[in-house]
Amino acid sequence: MAAAIKNIYDSVEIYLHEKNKFTDVLEILEKKTNVSRLHIVVILGSFVGLFLMCGTGCGANFVANLIGFLYPAYKSVLAIESLDKDVDTMWLTYWVVYSVFTQMEFFTDIFLWWIPFYYFLKVVFLVYCMLPGQYNGSIMIYKYIIRPFLQKYKSKIDQVVDNVSDKVTDVLEDVQDAAVDHITNGIANGITKTDSDC
Numbered sequence: 001m002a003a004a005i006k007n008i009y010d011s012v013e014i015y016l017h018e019k020n021k022f023t024d025v026l027e028i029l030e031k032k033t034n035v036s037r038l039h040i041v042v043i044l045g046s047f048v049g050l051f052l053m054c055g056t057g058c059g060a061n062f063v064a065n066l067i068g069f070l071y072p073a074y075k076s077v078l079a080i081e082s083l084d085k086d087v088d089t090m091w092l093t094y095w096v097v098y099s100v101f102t103q104m105e106f107f108t109d110i111f112l113w114w115i116p117f118y119y120f121l122k123v124v125f126l127v128y129c130m131l132p133g134q135y136n137g138s139i140m141i142y143k144y145i146i147r148p149f150l151q152k153y154k155s156k157i158d159q160v161v162d163n164v165s166d167k168v169t170d171v172l173e174d175v176q177d178a179a180v181d182h183i184t185n186g187i188a189n190g191i192t193k194t195d196s197d198c
Helices: 002-016 021-033 037-054 057-081 085-112 118-130 137-197
Strands: none
Touching: 002 037, 021 037, 037 057, 037 118, 057 085, 057 118, 085 118, 085 137, 118 137
16 A cells, blocks of 8 residues: 555656646746645645535535546547557546546436535545546446446447437438428529519
8 A cells, every 4th residue: 555655646746847837837836935846736735625625516516527627638638649549548438437427416416415525525536537557446437337337238228329319310301301391492482472573
């Protein structure tokens, strides 16, 4: 366990010393305050954590969703631009887990606000799903929960998707036919009116 914590600590230190806008701001704060950038991040993280624990309603929910969306969206864009297939797979897996979690949250929302520190726990879960390497929660959740479920019900899911797809196609064809008839009738009526005006 100590080795795992040290690996996470080392990864965070490396990330905080990479060259980007966030670390540039941290460098300025570090120089002005004489506080290490790791401590600055811990202090800011503590304030966000306290807000998530004590905050209620829209504010805490907004911050939790922002944390669960903003960083992964940025990393996903970088993954699209990279040639590393493992990074692509990791962020694709995150979005699958995030989507399932969001749908479950939508249907259980009425009960969730009763859970103490729910938004804090939500952020902890989402950060767990974002962790790099072997500790990545989204890969574990996909591998042990989502994938077995999908494999078990794949034929039923495919059947439902095919039925919905067929119905949507039928509706779109009906709409297209109606639009063509409407336009054709409009043009024919316009020509008839023009002829009668002469």
